[in-house]
Amino acid sequence: xxxxxxxxxxxxxxxxxxxxxxxxxxxxxxxxxxxxxxxxxxxxxxxxxxxxxxxxxxxxxxxxxxxxxxxxxxxxxxxxxxxxxxxxxxxxxxxxxxxxxxxxxxxxxxxxxxxxxxxxxxxxxxxxxxxxxxxxxxxxxxxxxxxxxxxxxxxxxxxxxxxxxxxxxxxxxxxxxxxxxxxxxxxxxxxxxxxxxxxxxxxxxxxxxxxxxxxxxxxxxxxxxxxxxxxxxxxxxxxxxxxxxxxxxxxxxxxxxxxxxxxxxxxxxxxxxxxxxxxxxxxxxxxxxxxxxxxxxxxxxxxxxxxxxxxxxxxxxxxxxxxxxxxxxxxxxxxxxxxxxxxxxxxxxxxxxxxxxxxxxxxxxxxxxxxxxxxxxxxxxxxxxxxxxxxxxxxxxxxxxxxxxxxxxxxxxxx
RNA sequence: CGGGGCGUGGUGUAACGGCUAACAUGCCUGUUUUGGGUACAGGUGACUCCCGGUUCGAAUCCGGGCGCCCCGACCA
Numbered sequence: 001x002x003x004x005x006x007x008x009x010x011x012x013x014x015x016x017x018x019x020x021x022x023x024x025x026x027x028x029x030x031x032x033x034x035x036x037x038x039x040x041x042x043x044x045x046x047x048x049x050x051x052x053x054x055x056x057x058x059x060x061x062x063x064x065x066x067x068x069x070x071x072x073x074x075x076x077x078x079x080x081x082x083x084x085x086x087x088x089x090x091x092x093x094x095x096x097x098x099x100x101x102x103x104x105x106x107x108x109x110x111x112x113x114x115x116x117x118x119x120x121x122x123x124x125x126x127x128x129x130x131x132x133x134x135x136x137x138x139x140x141x142x143x144x145x146x147x148x149x150x151x152x153x154x155x156x157x158x159x160x161x162x163x164x165x166x167x168x169x170x171x172x173x174x175x176x177x178x179x180x181x182x183x184x185x186x187x188x189x190x191x192x193x194x195x196x197x198x199x200x201x202x203x204x205x206x207x208x209x210x211x212x213x214x215x216x217x218x219x220x221x222x223x224x225x226x227x228x229x230x231x232x233x234x235x236x237x238x239x240x241x242x243x244x245x246x247x248x249x250x251x252x253x254x255x256x257x258x259x260x261x262x263x264x265x266x267x268x269x270x271x272x273x274x275x276x277x278x279x280x281x282x283x284x285x286x287x288x289x290x291x292x293x294x295x296x297x298x299x300x301x302x303x304x305x306x307x308x309x310x311x312x313x314x315x316x317x318x319x320x321x322x323x324x325x326x327x328x329x330x331x332x333x334x335x336x337x338x339x340x341x342x343x344x345x346x347x348x349x350x351x352x353x354x355x356x357x358x359x360x361x362x363x364x365x366x367x368x369x370x371x372x373x374x375x376x377x378x379x380x381x382x383x384x385x386x387x388x389x390x391x392x393x394x395x396x397x398x399x400x401x402x403x404x405x406x407x408x409x410x411x412x413x414x415x
Numbered sequence: 416c417g418g419g420g421c422g423u424g425g426u427g428u429a430a431c432g433g434c435u436a437a438c439a440u441g442c443c444u445g446u447u448u449u450g451g452g453u454a455c456a457g458g459u460g461a462c463u464c465c466c467g468g469u470u471c472g473a474a475u476c477c478g479g480g481c482g483c484c485c486c487g488a489c490c491a
Contacts, residue, residue: 009441011426011441012426012427012440012441012452013426013427013428013440013441014426015426015427016421016422016426016427016428016483016484017421017482017484018483018484019484019485034483036482036483037482037483037484089491090490091489091490108491109491140490140491142489142490143416143488143489144416144485144487144488144489146484151490208491210491219490258491261491263491291491293491329449329450330448330449330450331449358452359448359449359450359451359452359453360448360449360450360451360452360453361449361450361451361452361453362451362452362453363450363451363452364450364451364452365451365452366452368451377450379449379450380449380450381450
């Protein structure tokens with residue numbers, strides 16, 4: 001893509017109504033735009049990142065035999081009354097139709113839809129296990145939206161629901177999901193600072209598990225066991241905090257942001273909707289359920305919080321909007337164009353800063369702000385060596401690479 | 416939901432109750448410059464969030480509303 005055609009622009013100044021690092025950098029770089037408190041438009045560069053994250057998550061969900069569906073965000077009140085959550089779910093968006101006076105919810109989660117949905121198809125033990133997932137916009141009536149994309153009123157979430165014949169099967173599946181989640185966090189570049197965390201179970205069970213990523217902007221406080229590489233959420237740490245695995249009390253307190261959670265719902269919802277199956281002996285039994293969520297927009301923001309620096313965004317290759325940022329400076333435009341065409345024809349994701357009016361300094365600053373992992377500068381100076389300057393975002397050093405070796409080197413880099 | 420702060424060109428800010436609402440940035444024209452947000456000149460751009468009140472006079476004071484941020488509470 002040519003940068004001169006991109007409808008978004010970078011901005012020098014930070015919006016005064018945003019304080020969080022993720023919102024400031026993403027808005028300045030033109031990845032997102034705020035529409036309302038806690039509600040953002042995702043612009044082309046941000047959309048590309050989101051799609052990359054989506055791809056990583058989808059691949060893992062499919063490996064868990066998850067079948068992708070899309071359920072409605074608009075949901076009937078009756079289903080929420082059936083689970084007794086119409087009155088009690090405090091961030092539920094509830095509203096009345098202007099014309100019919102019927103009441104609706106905007107889905108913050110989808111147990112109320114997915115459970116009756118699967119009931120139409122599950123009748124026998126032969127129909128189990130099953131897993132479905134979706135990647136969809138969710139709504140929560142937050143009393144206070146905050147911290148950019150970290151806590152919004154509208155956000156994009158992947159939710160997976162699993163259906164099992166018994167608790168053992170659920171437990172085994174739950175472990176598989178845990179591994180998938182760990183691969184997801186590693187793939188988006190925050191694996192080394194994301195901890196499997198023991199947390200309270202909320203509405204459904206005694207405990208649940210979260211994945212928490214260490215960042216200053218985190219809303220949660222967790223206690224890390226360095227030996228086991230797991231953590232405990234503050235909410236379940238009472239007087240004597242200890243690691244549930246090795247029982248040590250040497251725990252390190254840290255701020256973290258919750259980037260995913262997994263719950264064993266068991267029969268909490270199958271009871272409400274009478275979701276039963278017939279077992280091998282002809283007996284009726286309740287289906288056992290699990291649910292597993294990852295907020296994509298929040299995950300994106302968490303990566304920014306964790307990796308962004310003074311100069312701007314820093315993307316891992318796996319989710320960067322582009323793999324390569326070609327910057328043509330004075331005297332290098334013609335060659336830059338050639339290299340761009342060549343890399344494009346190799347099917348590589350390339351952003352080419354072909355803007356003519358901008359000064360060199362402005363282009364280099366913008367490249368840092370946009371955060372694309374590999375920057376190739378082509379200018380009069382590099383062309384004296386018949387080369388391009390190769391620089392990795394986030395690293396100080398750069399090197400000259402001969403123009404005829406670039407494709408080779410890019411392919412080598414991508415492994 | 417409790418507390419605090421704030422709404423002024425696209426953006427960031429300034430302006431004692433008193434001249435034509437100022438500065439920077441952006442944008443447009445031209446010249447210039449070209450490896451870390453070049454320089455100069457000219458130009459464009461604001462019913463000062465909305466409604467009402469006080470006053471000879473309101474961006475400024477008062478009341479109400481709407482919106483935004485931060486702290487806390489809450490949080491699948």
